[in-house]
Amino acid sequence: MPGSGEHDRRATHGPPAAADFDALYNARYGDVVAMVYALVGDLAEAQDLAQEAFCRAWQRWGDVARYDDPLAWIRRVAANLATSRWRRGRVARAHWGRERTVDVPPLDPDHVALVTALRRLPADQRRAVVLHHLIDLPVADVAREMDAAVGTVKSWLHRGRATLAAELAQSTEEVTYHD
Secondary structure: OOOHHHHHHHHHHOOOOHHHHHHHHHHHHHHHHHHHHHHHOOHHHHHHHHHHHHHHHHHOHHHHOOOOOHHHHHHHHHHHHHHHHHHHHHHHHHHHHHHOOOOOOOOOHHHHHHHHHHHHOOHHHHHHHHHHHHOOOOHHHHHHHHOOOHHHHHHHHHHHHHHHHHHHHHHHHHHHHHO
């Protein structure tokens, strides 16, 4: 058939299919939201940042799809967006906190304790703990995604877990003491 070889060549070497992006988005959007939520502690913000990371991936899908791990790129963009938003919004959040009251539904005390403890960790420790323990990435993948040595990531994980254990134990003691 004339032209069939050309069609096969385009299918093999042409741009990545939108269906591949759709499949990745449908399968992993929730995971990215969960990771960002653990980083920022606000579900709506986590959803916005995850959506923005996927939008940026879609805009560059021709390149991103060819990466060894497109999802790692999306997670990195989401984490970078979270850091940028935190830096830009620090002053605004302080002002808003003084100026308005927010009605927040009650949260599970264990959830609040975990998010509070995670927020107290240094950024690298928090991100390593989230990627390894909440996203279930192996240490080597965490190291690659964070552009750090495996030993460094192991150190961050060790310190992060130790700090979390102490924070959560203290939180449990305070709840028991007050009850």
